[in-house]
Amino acid sequence: MENKAPLKFEAPEHILVPLFVSGNSVNLEQALENLIETAKTPEGRLNLASVKFLPIVLEFTRCQISSSNHHLLILSLKLLRNLCAAEILNQNCFIEEDGVDVVARAFDLISYKTNSGDKIIEIVRFGLELLGNVCGGGEEHQAAVWFRLFPVVFEDIAGIREKKTSDVLSMVIYNCCNGSKDIMRQLSGVQGLHIVAEIVRTASRVVPGEDWLFLLLDKLCLEESCFLPLFLSLTTPGDLEKNDHLKGTDEICTLETEFILSSLCESFDEYGNKLNLSKEFALSVLRILKRVVKVVDFFWRPQSELPTGILAIDVLGYSINLLRNICKQDSLNIRIEESGTIINSLLASGLLDLLIDLLRELDPPSIIKKSIPQEDTSMQLKAGPYIGFRRDVVAVIAYCSHGMKHVQDEIRQKDAILLLLQQCVTDEDDELLRKYGIWAVRNLLVGNKENQEILAAMVIQGSADVPALADLGFQLKLDPYTGRAKLVNMLRD
Numbered sequence: 001m002e003n004k005a006p007l008k009f010e011a012p013e014h015i016l017v018p019l020f021v022s023g024n025s026v027n028l029e030q031a032l033e034n035l036i037e038t039a040k041t042p043e044g045r046l047n048l049a050s051v052k053f054l055p056i057v058l059e060f061t062r063c064q065i066s067s068s069n070h071h072l073l074i075l076s077l078k079l080l081r082n083l084c085a086a087e088i089l090n091q092n093c094f095i096e097e098d099g100v101d102v103v104a105r106a107f108d109l110i111s112y113k114t115n116s117g118d119k120i121i122e123i124v125r126f127g128l129e130l131l132g133n134v135c136g137g138g139e140e141h142q143a144a145v146w147f148r149l150f151p152v153v154f155e156d157i158a159g160i161r162e163k164k165t166s167d168v169l170s171m172v173i174y175n176c177c178n179g180s181k182d183i184m185r186q187l188s189g190v191q192g193l194h195i196v197a198e199i200v201r202t203a204s205r206v207v208p209g210e211d212w213l214f215l216l217l218d219k220l221c222l223e224e225s226c227f228l229p230l231f232l233s234l235t236t237p238g239d240l241e242k243n244d245h246l247k248g249t250d251e252i253c254t255l256e257t258e259f260i261l262s263s264l265c266e267s268f269d270e271y272g273n274k275l276n277l278s279k280e281f282a283l284s285v286l287r288i289l290k291r292v293v294k295v296v297d298f299f300w301r302p303q304s305e306l307p308t309g310i311l312a313i314d315v316l317g318y319s320i321n322l323l324r325n326i327c328k329q330d331s332l333n334i335r336i337e338e339s340g341t342i343i344n345s346l347l348a349s350g351l352l353d354l355l356i357d358l359l360r361e362l363d364p365p366s367i368i369k370k371s372i373p374q375e376d377t378s379m380q381l382k383a384g385p386y387i388g389f390r391r392d393v394v395a396v397i398a399y400c401s402h403g404m405k406h407v408q409d410e411i412r413q414k415d416a417i418l419l420l421l422q423q424c425v426t427d428e429d430d431e432l433l434r435k436y437g438i439w440a441v442r443n444l445l446v447g448n449k450e451n452q453e454i455l456a457a458m459v460i461q462g463s464a465d466v467p468a469l470a471d472l473g474f475q476l477k478l479d480p481y482t483g484r485a486k487l488v489n490m491l492r493d
């Protein structure tokens with residue numbers, strides 16, 4: 001009823017007059033635009049703070065909410081946002097005057113059942129940006145925002161499924177959680193993860209942009225052990241990929257799960273050893289890998305590196321990459337007494353068996369294959385589902401055996417030394433294979449007499465062509481006492 005009759009009344013006079021005066025115009029819109037400009041600078045914000053201007057703008061905002069004047073509401077939220085950017089006086093004033101409640105009421109305007117329209121999206125966006133700025137004020141501010149909006153209002157906003165609002169929502173949630181154990185605990189609960197899952201659903205369907213969601217996922221997945229519950233909540237049956245290159249398909253391969261895995265991979269590239277990894281996270285990734293190898297078609301000729309655009313292959317590739325990064329970080333752990341603890345739990349859960357089996361089932365690299373007489377070229381051979389797969393598997397093995405005698409021994413007992421030697425070649429598709437292969441074999445030899453003897457015997461018998469011996473840092477020498485050949489570590493001896 002009221003909606004149809006636009007009210008001329010914009011605000012009472014005691015609100016309008018200061019806006020006209022400070023905004024330096026008798027045109028309301030112009031005055032607001034001028035104030036928005038003024039509040040862009042630190043001095044401008046401070047000046048307006050010293051005359052206690054923020055309560056006037058808040059009051060004006062309230063009036064626009066009740067009269068549903070969306071255009072003026074957007075301008076006033078924008079002004080509040082600028083006022084609260086890194087200006088503690090305004091941030092404090094905003095909390096004292098219950099500004100969070102005003103913004104929450106503005107969010108009530110979202111009409112979820114109907115098409116929300118661009119204006120509403122703008123209102124939500126500026127409102128969230130404002131709250132994000134307010135959170136900068138400290139713990140009290142973070143709590144005021146969180147406890148007013150979590151979970152209902154956040155759920156409603158996440159439900160809009162628009163990139164424009166979803167990105168800023170991640171920002172606000174991150175800013176609320178940053179440094180607060182209490183809030184983090186709530187976010188890690190069922191309702192909190194449901195909101196994050198909605199944000200991931202939106203983000204996984206658009207071009208990635210803002211980094212706030214990545215920061216949020218890092219915190220939740222890598223540090224707070226929320227990875228598995230979040231991951232599983234995004235494996236929705238019915239949202240399956242149909243693809244000829246898969247033997248079957250599995251609900252763990254969705255756009256959303258691929259998104260989470262790839263974004264965590266990126267975090268490793270960016271933050272590397274600053275991440276504080278949990279054992280649960282590592283074991284969960286292994287669980288996913290074990291499951292996805294069952295649905296990937298290894299006879300599929302690899303067309304490209306990651307991402308291939310085939311969900312199951314990408315989920316496979318990103319889980320192996322995550323394991324490589326996890327093992328790398330664990331084997332290089334600065335706290336020596338803790339180094340290898342995550343790797344050991346992964347090994348206890350069958351990581352090494354899985355990797356060696358994967359490698360064994362592949363074709364040898366093309367250069368080695370050419371040297372083997374080909375009777376049955378008609379037979380289909382496994383090439384690995386994406387370019388770089390072989391290298392990634394070898395890299396995980398290399399990190400696991402780095403300085404770990406029991407792993408070196410286990411690889412020998414599994415008769416896999418020759419298998420790894422075969423990876424020390426230049427592969428036309430995968431330039432890094434040789435580097436990782438050499439490094440893996442080197443890690444098998446250092447400090448392990450039995451492994452050195454086996455390799456020396458292979459060289460003598462010519463059963464293995466080891467052109468890379470010098471690259472491995474070893475040399476074959478005759479032992480003058482026993483008359484037997486042995487490997488000498490050139491870098492150490």
Ligand SMILES: *[C@@H]1O[C@H](CO)[C@@H](O)[C@H](O)[C@H]1NC(C)=O
Nearest residue numbers: 138174175177178179212215
């Ligand atoms: C999280 O909080 C810390 C400490 O208050 C701050 O230094 C850091 O910049 C914040 N992180 C982000 C991404 O804003």
